[in-house]
Structures are given as C-alpha cells and as structure tokens.
Amino acid sequence: MNAHKIDQQTLLKNERDPLTHTPVHLLSLEGVGKHYGNIIALSDVTMAVDNGRVTCVLGDNGAGKSTLIKIIAGLHQHDAGVLNIMGEERKFSSPRDALDAGIATVYQDLAVVPLMPIWRNFFLGSELTSGFGPFKSMDVEKMKDITKKELADMGIDLRDVEQPIGQLSGGERQCVAIARAVYFGAKVLILDEPTAALGVKQSGVVLRYILQARDRGLGVIFITHNPHHAFPVGDRFLLLKRGKSIGYYDKKDITLDELTAQMAGGAELAELAHELEQLGGHSDVVKEVQAEVADVTHGAETPKESGPRHA
Amino acid sequence: MTITQTKIASPATDERVAKRNPLQKLLGRPEVGALVGAIVLFVFFALVSPTFTQPNALATILYGSSTIGIMAVGVSLLMIGGEFDLSTGVAVISSALTASMFSWYFSTNVWVGVLLALLVSLGIGFINGWILMKTKLPSFIVTLATFLMLTGLNLGLTRLIGGSVSSPSISNMDGFDTARGVFASAVNIAGIEVKITVFIWIALVAVATWVLMRTRVGNWIFAVGGDENAARAVGVPVKATKIGLFMGVGFCGWVLGMHNLFAFDTVQSGEGVGNEFLYIIAAVIGGCLLTGGYGSAIGGAIGAFIFGMANKGIVYAQWNPDWFKFFLGLMLLLATIVNLIVKRRAELK
Numbered sequence: 001m002n003a004h005k006i007d008q009q010t011l012l013k014n015e016r017d018p019l020t021h022t023p024v025h026l027l028s029l030e031g032v033g034k035h036y037g038n039i040i041a042l043s044d045v046t047m048a049v050d051n052g053r054v055t056c057v058l059g060d061n062g063a064g065k066s067t068l069i070k071i072i073a074g075l076h077q078h079d080a081g082v083l084n085i086m087g088e089e090r091k092f093s094s095p096r097d098a099l100d101a102g103i104a105t106v107y108q109d110l111a112v113v114p115l116m117p118i119w120r121n122f123f124l125g126s127e128l129t130s131g132f133g134p135f136k137s138m139d140v141e142k143m144k145d146i147t148k149k150e151l152a153d154m155g156i157d158l159r160d161v162e163q164p165i166g167q168l169s170g171g172e173r174q175c176v177a178i179a180r181a182v183y184f185g186a187k188v189l190i191l192d193e194p195t196a197a198l199g200v201k202q203s204g205v206v207l208r209y210i211l212q213a214r215d216r217g218l219g220v221i222f223i224t225h226n227p228h229h230a231f232p233v234g235d236r237f238l239l240l241k242r243g244k245s246i247g248y249y250d251k252k253d254i255t256l257d258e259l260t261a262q263m264a265g266g267a268e269l270a271e272l273a274h275e276l277e278q279l280g281g282h283s284d285v286v287k288e289v290q291a292e293v294a295d296v297t298h299g300a301e302t303p304k305e306s307g308p309r310h311a
Numbered sequence: 312m313t314i315t316q317t318k319i320a321s322p323a324t325d326e327r328v329a330k331r332n333p334l335q336k337l338l339g340r341p342e343v344g345a346l347v348g349a350i351v352l353f354v355f356f357a358l359v360s361p362t363f364t365q366p367n368a369l370a371t372i373l374y375g376s377s378t379i380g381i382m383a384v385g386v387s388l389l390m391i392g393g394e395f396d397l398s399t400g401v402a403v404i405s406s407a408l409t410a411s412m413f414s415w416y417f418s419t420n421v422w423v424g425v426l427l428a429l430l431v432s433l434g435i436g437f438i439n440g441w442i443l444m445k446t447k448l449p450s451f452i453v454t455l456a457t458f459l460m461l462t463g464l465n466l467g468l469t470r471l472i473g474g475s476v477s478s479p480s481i482s483n484m485d486g487f488d489t490a491r492g493v494f495a496s497a498v499n500i501a502g503i504e505v506k507i508t509v510f511i512w513i514a515l516v517a518v519a520t521w522v523l524m525r526t527r528v529g530n531w532i533f534a535v536g537g538d539e540n541a542a543r544a545v546g547v548p549v550k551a552t553k554i555g556l557f558m559g560v561g562f563c564g565w566v567l568g569m570h571n572l573f574a575f576d577t578v579q580s581g582e583g584v585g586n587e588f589l590y591i592i593a594a595v596i597g598g599c600l601l602t603g604g605y606g607s608a609i610g611g612a613i614g615a616f617i618f619g620m621a622n623k624g625i626v627y628a629q630w631n632p633d634w635f636k637f638f639l640g641l642m643l644l645l646a647t648i649v650n651l652i653v654k655r656r657a658e659l660k
Contacts, residue, residue: 075544096546107544113537115604116530124534125546127527137525 024234026050026086026219027072027103027188034067035079040065044081047247049188049219054210056230057223058263059240065223068240069190072221073105076100099125102180105190112173114166118158119147121165122180128301146183154179154212171202178209182216190221195229207233227263231256237264249263341598342610345647348596348642349617356624363627366503373505377512378567378620380612382586383593384515384565386557387611390594391401392556393536393603396439398457400586404433405461405567407578408469414486421486429565435461436561440554443504462584469580471644474582478645481549482576495574508570512612515563519608532556536603592639593618617642 025048030290033043042064049055059065070076071083074092082089085101089251094100095105112121119140128139147161156175165173174194181189191210195203210233214220230237237254239247239262247262343652356363382399389396406428414424435457443453466476471477481487497504523529531552534542542547572578597614599606622640 010523073544095544096548105544107541111542113534113604115537116533119518120530122534124530127530129527136527137521138530140525206518 020278031081032078032083034071034078038114040243042243043137047248049119049221052217053235054214054220054222054233054234056234058227058230058240060225064243065240065241069192069223072103073190100188104186106181108193112165116162117162118165119144119161122147126184128166150179152202152207157286171198171205175209178213182213191213192223195224205228227259259267313636315500341605341607342613345597345610345613345646349562350615351625352617352620357619358496361457370505372619372623373509375587375623377508379589379618380512380615381515381567381591382590383611384519384608385560386590387594387599387606387608388519388532389556389560390599390605391536391606392532392553394553395591396560397454397587397589398461400583401458401461402435402551402564403568404465404578404583407572408465408478408563408580409573411481411578412472414484415479415481416472421484423492425490425569430567432561433558436558437554440557443496444550444553462529465580476580478578480614487501489571493567511566516608523608533604592643595654596643
C-alpha cells in the first residue's frame with residue numbers, strides 16, 4: 001500500500017503531464033487498438049486512471065466506448081498498443097483475470113442476476129466459505145450482515161437483503177454493484193453508462209456514489225454519453241468518436257460548454273437546426289437549438305490560453 | 312457524503328418492510344405449488360381407494376417415485392442452471408449395459424463393470440456439457456443428438472457383443488450379490504420392505520439441497536441459469552459449472568442404471584426411450600423454471616412423488632392404466648399454471 005501514496009504524490013506534482021511517466025498510473029493505455037475482422041472498432045487510444053481520480057470516457061453511440069471497457073475488463077483482448085496496470089504491461093484473458101488485478105466493472109445491463117437475492121448477488125463469484133474440502137459451505141449469515149453493512153456505508157438504505165435484486169430500481173441495482181466492487185477491494189472501477197437508463201433524480205444518486213468511490217481512493221472510469229453527468233464528477237475527459245480519440249483533457253483545461261461542443265460537434269448541431277427549420281419544426285424547439293448552437297460556437301471559439309491537450 | 316451518512320441511522324427493523332407472515336414466506340418457495348398438488352392428489356387417492364394408504368402400498372409408491380426421483384435430482388439442478396438434457400432416459404440404459412456387457416465379456420468382477428459404467432456416465436455428461444459450451448448451440452439440439460446416438464449405440468453394441476437385444480444374465484458372476492446389496496436391496500422397517508433406492512433418493516435430494524442453498528457452487532448454479540453473462544462478468548466459472556451439472560445428471564443416471572441392472576440381471580437395450588421426459592416433467596411440476604435460475608431439488612422430489620402417486624394410484628383405484636398419460640399431461644399443465652400463479656402472488660407481496 002506504500003506504492004499508493006507515492007503514486008498519488010508524484011501524480012499531484014506531475015499533473016501537467018500525466019502521460020509521460022507510465023509507472024505512476026494505476027492503469028494506463030497507450031495507443032490501444034482493436035478490430036473485429038475488418039471492422040476497426042478502436043484505434044490509437046491513450047488514457048490514464050489514477051487513485052482518487054475520475055476519468056470520463058465520452059462519446060456517442062458506436063464511438064468505441066464499449067470496446068474500450070471490454071478490453072480493460074478482460075472480455076476482449078486488444079491487438080495494438082499497450083495496457084499497463086501499475087506500470088506493468090498486461091493483457092487479460094478473462095474477466096476473472098481483470099478482477100484479480102483489481103479491476104471491477106459495473107455493466108449497464110448485466111450487472112446482476114435478477115432472480116437471485118441481493119446478498120447472493122453481492123457475493124456472487126467471491127462467496128465467503130467456512131469448513132474444509134468437500135464440506136465447505138457458505139457463511140450465509142456473515143454474508144447477509146456484510147451486504148447490509150456495506151450498502152449502508154455507501155449510503156444505500158436497504159429494505160431486505162433477501163429480496164430478489166430484480167425488485168430494486170435501476171439506480172439501486174447500480175449502487176449495489178458499485179458497493180460490491182468497492183467491498184472486494186477494486187482499485188479501478190469501471191462504470192458502463194450507469195446513468196443512461198435513469199431519471200434525473202436517480203442519476204444524481206448514482207453520481208454521488210461515483211464520488212464516494214473516488215473519495216475511498218479508487219480510480220474510476222466513468223463511461224457516458226452525457227457531458228452534463230461527466231463534467232461535475234470527472235477529473236479527466238477522453239472523447240471518442242468513430243473509434244478514435246478526438247481529445248483528452250484535464251478538467252481545468254476545459255469547460256462544460258467546450259466539452260459539449262466537442263462531443264456533439266458545433267457544425268452538426270447547426271445543421272440540425274437548419275434541417276428542423278426546413279421541416280417546419282416547432283419554432284420554439286428550433287430557437288432552442290439555435291441558441292444552443294450559438295452557445296456552443298461561442299464556447300468553442302474562445303479556448304483557454306493553455307488550450308486543450310490532445311492525446 | 313455527510314448527508315448520506317447521517318441518513319443511514321437505520322433501525323433494526325425497517326418501517327417499509329411490512330411483516331410477511333410465515334404463510335406468505337412459505338408461498339414464496341419454488342416447490343409450494345407442487346406441495347399443494349401432492350397433498351390434493353394424496354387425499355384424492357386416499358378417498359377413492361382404501362388400499363392406497365396401506366403401508367405396503369405407500370412403500371411401493373415411494374419405490375416408483377424414487378426411480379424417477381433419483382434422476383429428477385440431477386435434472387432439476389441442471390434446469391436451475393438453465394439447461395436440459397434429453398439423453399437421460401437412454402443414458403441410464405447405456406450405463407447399465409456398460410457395466411453388464413463389460414464384466415460379462417471380460418469375465419471380471421461386476422464391480423469393475425460398475426466403476427467403468429460410472430466413468431462412462433460421467434463421460435456422457437461431460438461430452439454433452441462440453442459440446443454445449445464449445446458450440447453454444449441450444450441444449451435441446453445437442454442432447455437430442457446424444458439421445459439418438461446413444462439409442463443407436465445401445466442397440467448396436469449390445470447385438471454386436473452379446474448377439475441379442477438384451478444383455479446376457481450376470482447373476483452368477485463375482486460381486487453380483489454385493490452390488491445387488493448396494494443398488495437393489497430392500498430394508499425392513501417395522502415389517503414393511505422399503506427399497507434401498509428410496510433412501511438413495513432421499514440422500515441425493517438432501518445433498519443437492521445443501522449444495523444449492525449453502526455452497527458456492529449452488530450460488531453459481533442459480534447464477535448461470537439466471538443470467539449467464541452477468542455470472543461470467545463477476546468471475547463465475549460458467550463453463551465448469553454447466554459441464555459439472557451435466558456430469559451430475561450422468562452420476563444420477565449411473566445410480567439408476569445400476570439399480571436397473573441389479574434389480575434384475577439383464578438389461579433390455581431398447582429401453583429408456585421417453586423416460587427423459589418423465590424426469591423433466593418431475594422437475595417442472597416441482598417448480599423449476601424451464602428458463603433457469605429458479606427452483607429447488609426438493610421441488611423435483613415432490614414432482615417425482617406426484618408422478619409415483621399418479622402412476623400407482625390409478626392401479627390401486629382399479630382404473631384402466633391407459634388413462635395414466637392423459638392424467639400426467641393434465642397434472643403437468645395444472646402444476647405449471649399453479650406455479651406461475653403462486654410465484655406471481657408471492658412476488659407481489
């Protein structure tokens with residue numbers, strides 16, 4: 001655990017240039033690429049994750065976000081570039097491999113088994129046992145107690161750990177999955193669009209848990225297509241488009257407006273407004289879009305002195 | 312952070328959890344529909360036929376149930392794990408034939424054949440599971456193929472080696488009596504002969520229930536049946552679990568095959584076809600979800616008991632046994648509907 005502190009110290013000092021000193025990062029990618037047959041899903045992506053930092057990966061549908069996390073989570077293997085864990089080059093052959101290296105992933109859709117009770121889901125794959133050899137049995141009471149306690153510590157107020165997890169709301173399920181990752185000593189937590197299917201209030205709850213996980217010293221990778229969710233919690237932002245990185249920024253170098261502009265592309269928004277006008281869209285809507293276009297172009301035209309740092 | 316943490320001063324009991332009374336809790340169990348069905352059926356036959364409740368008749372019913380129930384244990388676990396196996400009926404006969412033909416042909420002690428049969432049974436399960444995991448085909452297709460192949464092998468090899476459609480008698484061979492003692496004897500309880508398969512059945516159900524409810528493997532079985540991808544993502548060895556389940560079915564098939572062999576002393580090579588459905592029916596009546604992820608070993612046992620009661624009850628009631636299959640179909644339909652209703656009710660409350 002000594003290494004952690006040093007890492008973080010060095011990091012804080014070197015925050016201006018986090019990409020050069022590879023060993024300091026909890027996890028880093030350098031020029032990582034992946035293709036499926038002749039489809040290039042991801043090419044030349046570079047990013048880093050550190051203790052107590054949230055790295056956001058932003059991009060529209062099909063930008064390569066899922067491919068990126070699947071590589072880090074061990075579901076797929078990259079075929080170009082380098083994946084470093086604590087300065088050591090790795091290639092995961094299975095999700096178990098990645099888990100053993102301290103990388104836990106919370107998937108948007110396949111986080112849990114709906115028909116199983118909450119406590120069974122919480123410990124799934126890492127059950128506590130007692131006894132010897134063939135008579136090893138699960139320590140059910142202990143597991144239930146820990147589940148209840150861990151969820152309470154994360155601020156998740158739970159009714160009954162025996163109920164099937166399918167009965168919880170989407171946000172609650174995400175939170176159980178996050179609490180599970182934190183409890184099992186994950187160093188890196190990957191969140192795959194945790195807010196995509198949630199309402200405003202529920203999203204807020206999940207965002208708060210992301211910050212809790214960060215404050216506990218985890219390196220968080222937050223994947224989303226919503227800059228409004230990413231900006232308040234993120235420390236770094238990696239923007240993906242059509243499988244390529246179109247920007248890698250530190251929070252102090254970019255504003256929410258710029259981020260939104262980069263994501264949507266000001267030109268595309270302007271085109272949309274024009275199209276809507278031609279189609280005789282509702283004038284209020286058109287005005288709104290136009291206002292946003294004005295906002296975006298304004299934001300993009302006045303970059304900060306330091307300028308966005310491209311990866 | 313401080314806000315959320317002050318909020319958690321959670322009392323021991325939560326006001327949002329209305330107290331579920333024990334009856335409702337019981338109704339939430341997977342096997343409860345089958346239990347109700349079993350009680351109704353028992354009372355029905357007890358009223359129709361006075362002999363039905365005689366101790367000897369009950370022992371016979373239990374014996375009939377156990378020959379289905381032993382297989383239903385493995386099949387139930389497999390179904391909870393999200394797969395099913397159509398080759399079980401003939402695999403039982405394959406196991407019995409292996410033991411008998413091998414020890415007869417090489418004139419060995421029958422126990423050598425019995426152990427070889429165990430390897431073959433586990434091997435059949437392994438191959439089923441392995442092909443399934445490699446090809447990702449539905450288990451329906453894979454096990455249908457093994458079902459057909461085993462049917463052919465049973466007939467073909469038996470004729471090739473023994474020159475007949477049934478295996479030669481092995482009753483005078485070394486080890487036959489001890490093997491019969493283990494697999495096909497009867498235990499005298501207060502003057503009533505209870506077949507040993509009944510005890511084997513109960514033991515298997517107990518072990519399976521313990522595995523399901525109290526071990527890691529049990530947790531994995533529910534998980535691979537409930538959501539295979541989610542299970543894989545949290546590090547559950549999905550392949551090993553599923554292959555293990557098929558091998559568990561193989562083990563049950565071996566036990567029943569050995570009983571069939573040693574209860575008589577020859578095996579008909581064409582038998583077993585169609586029995587696979589009886590095991591699946593027992594598991595489904597017992598509340599195992601066909602799609603996986605839900606069910607219990609005790610449920611499968613109750614399903615087998617319902618089957619045994621219906622099978623023998625018709626005889627005791629002196630009805631024409633032609634009606635049995637119709638009755639079985641009706642039971643299956645009613646049981647599944649009851650399961651469905653009970654499960655929905657229980658989940659709402």
